[in-house]
Amino acid sequence: MMPGILKIEGLSHRYSSAWAIRDINIEIDQYGAIGLLGANGAGKSTTMNIICGVLNQTAGNVYIHGMDIRKEPELAKREIGFLPQEPPLYTDLTIDEYLTYCAQLRLMPKEKIKNAVSEVKERCGIAHFSTRLIRNLSGGYRQRVGIAQSIIHKPRLVVMDEPANGLDPNQLIEVRKLIKEIAQDHVVLISSHILSEIHLMCKQVIMIDAGRIVFSDSMSAFNDYIQPHSLVMRVEEPPAMPELLAVPGVSKVEFLTDRQIRVYFENEEVAERLVAASVQNKWRLREITLDKGLLDDVFKQLSTKS
Numbered sequence: 274m275m276p277g278i279l280k281i282e283g284l285s286h287r288y289s290s291a292w293a294i295r296d297i298n299i300e301i302d303q304y305g306a307i308g309l310l311g312a313n314g315a316g317k318s319t320t321m322n323i324i325c326g327v328l329n330q331t332a333g334n335v336y337i338h339g340m341d342i343r344k345e346p347e348l349a350k351r352e353i354g355f356l357p358q359e360p361p362l363y364t365d366l367t368i369d370e371y372l373t374y375c376a377q378l379r380l381m382p383k384e385k386i387k388n389a390v391s392e393v394k395e396r397c398g399i400a401h402f403s404t405r406l407i408r409n410l411s412g413g414y415r416q417r418v419g420i421a422q423s424i425i426h427k428p429r430l431v432v433m434d435e436p437a438n439g440l441d442p443n444q445l446i447e448v449r450k451l452i453k454e455i456a457q458d459h460v461v462l463i464s465s466h467i468l469s470e471i472h473l474m475c476k477q478v479i480m481i482d483a484g485r486i487v488f489s490d491s492m493s494a495f496n497d498y499i500q501p502h503s504l505v506m507r508v509e510e511p512p513a514m515p516e517l518l519a520v521p522g523v524s525k526v527e528f529l530t531d532r533q534i535r536v537y538f539e540n541e542e543v544a545e546r547l548v549a550a551s552v553q554n555k556w557r558l559r560e561i562t563l564d565k566g567l568l569d570d571v572f573k574q575l576s577t578k579s
């Protein structure tokens with residue numbers, strides 16, 4: 274049987290006295306983007322640094338395509354690409370010079386470097402800037418160069434620490450698109466503290482809080498797990514509180530203004546019942562919205578719950 278691409282067993286790390294991560298277990302054997310979601314200080318960077326062999330763990334094992342990162346670091350690192358939060362770019366080099374240098378650092382055979390550089394430039398949409406100094410590139414293009422260096426040696430696993438950080442909205446769209454494309458033939462492990470970011474890029478999500486995994490499943494399972502429990506409706510003729518509470522499934526009612534009401538419920542069918550009740554009782558419903566926009570709040574709740 275082929276070994277999995279990434280296997281983490283009982284991984285724990287202690288810096289001085291405090292544990293930064295405890296008993297992390299992860300197994301990935303299919304290409305795709307996986308989000309590592311956690312608040313600041315949750316342990317994302319610690320986990321990623323250990324996976325990339327930059328930090329030596331206190332306990333547990335990391336295998337990259339079956340190779341123990343501690344016992345066979347050189348072989349294992351051939352299968353890893355890393356995009357740290359601050360990409361290690363040499364801004365006085367051109368894109369061509371920089372990527373050639375990265376390929377050499379990765380100990381790629383000399384005769385393969387030229388092809389690898391053109392291929393990766395093409396893939397990352399930077400071929401037209403080959404001879405431009407990195408210092409003269411916009412943030413979005415610098416990030417593409419950062420991504421290019423992480424895949425130039427064709428690793429199976431690419432680790433990206435907060436790759437969306439500091440990009441403007443247009444750059445974000447492009448960089449996300451590129452990362453998704455790369456995830457088609459790599460495992461891309463993406464850390465972020467922003468749920469919507471993970472949501473847009475990843476099919477799988479691993480959530481880490483205070484050094485422990487608190488959720489690990491598909492993005493759709495995550496969506497089910499964090500179903501909204503409230504909605505906001507705006508009506509012209511607001512009913513009295515008891516009338517709303519009488520609708521089956523409504524658990525709590527909060528008047529935000531005299532015409533705007535937040536309704537808490539157990540399941541989403543309540544929305545339909547409220548619409549029906551509004552028609553029947555002439556509340557004159559103008560707007561009804563599930564509180565899905567509060568995903569980041571839900572994330573906070575989840576973190577504290579577990």
Ligand SMILES: Nc1ncnc2c1ncn2[C@@H]1O[C@H](COP(=O)(O)OP(=O)(O)OP(=O)(O)O)[C@@H](O)[C@H]1O
Pocket residue numbers: 288289292293311312313314315316317318319320466
């Ligand atoms: N070099 C260090 N020495 C001591 N404690 C550390 C060190 N690096 C991190 N920590 C602690 O370990 C815990 C996990 O930190 P880590 O950087 O892995 O979290 P993170 O999820 O990556 O957060 P961020 O997004 O802020 O980087 C935190 O409590 C942090 O304060």
